Amino acid sequence: MKETNSWNPNEYSKHTAFVSQLAMPVVDLLDPKKGEKVLDLGCGDGTLALEIQSKGADVIGVDLSKEMVEVAKSKGIKAFVASVTNLPFESEFDAIFSNAVLHWVKDANLAVQNIAKSLKGGGRFVAEFGGKGNMQSVVEAMEEVFKMHPEFGEFNNPWYFPSVNEYKKLLEEFGFKVEYIELIDRPTPMSILAKWLDIFANGICQNLTNKQFEVFKQEVEEIAKSKIYSNRGWILDYVRLRVRATKL
Ligand code: BEZ
Numbered sequence: 711m712k713e714t715n716s717w718n719p720n721e722y723s724k725h726t727a728f729v730s731q732l733a734m735p736v737v738d739l740l741d742p743k744k745g746e747k748v749l750d751l752g753c754g755d756g757t758l759a760l761e762i763q764s765k766g767a768d769v770i771g772v773d774l775s776k777e778m779v780e781v782a783k784s785k786g787i788k789a790f791v792a793s794v795t796n797l798p799f800e801s802e803f804d805a806i807f808s809n810a811v812l813h814w815v816k817d818a819n820l821a822v823q824n825i826a827k828s829l830k831g832g833g834r835f836v837a838e839f840g841g842k843g844n845m846q847s848v849v850e851a852m853e854e855v856f857k858m859h860p861e862f863g864e865f866n867n868p869w870y871f872p873s874v875n876e877y878k879k880l881l882e883e884f885g886f887k888v889e890y891i892e893l894i895d896r897p898t899p900m901s902i903l904a905k906w907l908d909i910f911a912n913g914i915c916q917n918l919t920n921k922q923f924e925v926f927k928q929e930v931e932e933i934a935k936s937k938i939y940s941n942r943g944w945i946l947d948y949v950r951l952r953v954r955a956t957k958l
Pocket of ligand 1: 844845869
């Protein structure tokens with residue numbers, strides 16, 4: 711699988727520390743135990759893998775970005791580059807954890823198949839990622855800007871934001887028992903929307919010139935402003951799908 715976005719670990723940790731800070735309840739839901747073998751799927755810079763490791767679990771992190779993997783390794787995490795859709799594991803983990811990653815994987819069938827294959831029987835899968843309606847104001851604004859500028863090419867939406875029913879059904883198809891699944895509205899303050907677009911929309915804008923990318927960001931801000939900007943600043947319309955399931 712080709713990575714659809716590129717990641718700068720410094721910019722990411724400077725502007726999106728909220729991504730791992732707000733994920734502590736997901737680590738609590740995982741409830742890692744001493745000696746358990748845990749896979750952090752899309753470990754990024756290793757912040758949450760380190761948290762899980764601090765509970766005594768033996769953590770392995772995988773990520774598609776080699777820059778992020780290097781940072782995770784520098785923090786003492788065993789990490790390597792691998793795709794969620796091609797994991798080199800067979801019944802190896804007591805638990806698989808994933809935060810803010812699975813919405814980047816369009817082929818959710820293949821992702822869940824790989825997760826099931828990598829878990830031991832009775833192992834648990836705990837994840838949070840964008841669910842139905844996630845960032846709708848911004849995604850709609852992006853689509854609109856692409857439509858207004860045929861010279862930008864086609865808008866290829868790289869994100870998968872499933873509903874509760876859709877994802878529960880998918881997990882059950884691959885032999886999971888879903889113990890908990892919920893969509894959670896999580897309005898998230900962001901100082902500058904253009905910064906968020908720099909970090910998360912560089913992939914969908916990879917064929918644009920620098921000047922076109924500036925136009926894109928400015929116009930997305932103008933369109934999204936009426937929905938998610940107020941005297942409190944930008945409040946992003948994040949919606950999380952949080953799930954805990956066990957492989958039967
Ligand atoms: C998210 O974390 O929900 C997200 C990140 C980047 C693009 C879209 C959604």
